[in-house]
Amino acid sequence: MLEKNSITPIYIQLKNIIKGEIFNGEISQGEMIPSETQLAERYSITRTTVRRALSELVHENLIRKEHGKGTFVSLKPISYSMWNFSSFTDYVQKKGKIPTSKILTAEVVMIDGHEFYRLERARGVKEDDKIQFLTVDTSLIPLDLFPGIMAYDFEKRSLYDVMRREYGIAPNIVEISIKPHIIDQRIAQVFGVKESTPLLMVQGHVSNENNLTVERTQVIYSPNVDFKLVTRINTV
Structure with missing residues (x-):
């Protein structure tokens, strides 16, 4: 769960949650993760915040975005x-x-x-x-x-x-x-x-x-x- 009063920015918290799900095997290699809208609704945050978290994960080479298809786990252990x-x-x-x-x-x-x-x-x-x-x-x-x-x-x-x-x-x-x-x-x-x-x-x-x-x-x-x-x- 996100801690709204934490000194850690919300987008970093969300990034770490998704990252943990990837490393723990809850989301597998090649599997599609929830959309920006779904994540925003799940955690009661803005799509802008979700987008920033996902951008961090893309930068870390943990996920990839495919136009018209969605966002997928790209981690190579x-x-x-x-x-x-x-x-x-x-x-x-x-x-x-x-x-x-x-x-x-x-x-x-x-x-x-x-x-x-x-x-x-x-x-x-x-x-x-x-x-x-x-x-x-x-x-x-x-x-x-x-x-x-x-x-x-x-x-x-x-x-x-x-x-x-x-x-x-x-x-x-x-x-x-x-x-x-x-x-x-x-x-x-x-x-x-x-x-x-x-x-x-x-x-x-x-x-x-x-x-x-x-x-x-x-x-x-x-x-x-x-x-x-x-x-x-x-x-x-």
Whole structure:
């Protein structure tokens, strides 16, 4: 439902509702969505507001308008295997796509008497000037190992590349746990889904070859991601 008294514009709320229905599978690929008039009547808003919300979705490449026919879902789900935490940037580039990052939080925090740089980013791909976020990554980086690392622009630079090139510390071992996670409104808005949607979350820590922890990490995956785990069984 739309919240008329919310600070979030009505057209953005409507856009997120429709976006959530697409990502949740309530509206399928190629299916026609309700008309501007139907949406205006359903939510008791103007057609101008509806049109603005739909224009945003067209810009994000989630829907397409066909003259004389209607408006249809055009989302093409992105499918990839988990990249074993090597580097999101490297992984996406190897797939021939353009990686993109948006910083959500960047701050210095104290944990158990030690300073950490807390970096939270929405990570995704950019195609035809359209951005689709695939993960929300949160990193806790020990500042005793990486002093001044907050000065780097991690919307443009790869975190692991900075660790390797600027500090001579290579992250190469990861231990993780995987579990479902009920997301809050802030994360829901990034992925365009409903608040309290259960998504997949990975938590763990990354170490170098000397078993020194260089990052504590948490990754929440978009429902539009086909998450795969691949293992190899050795037989004797």
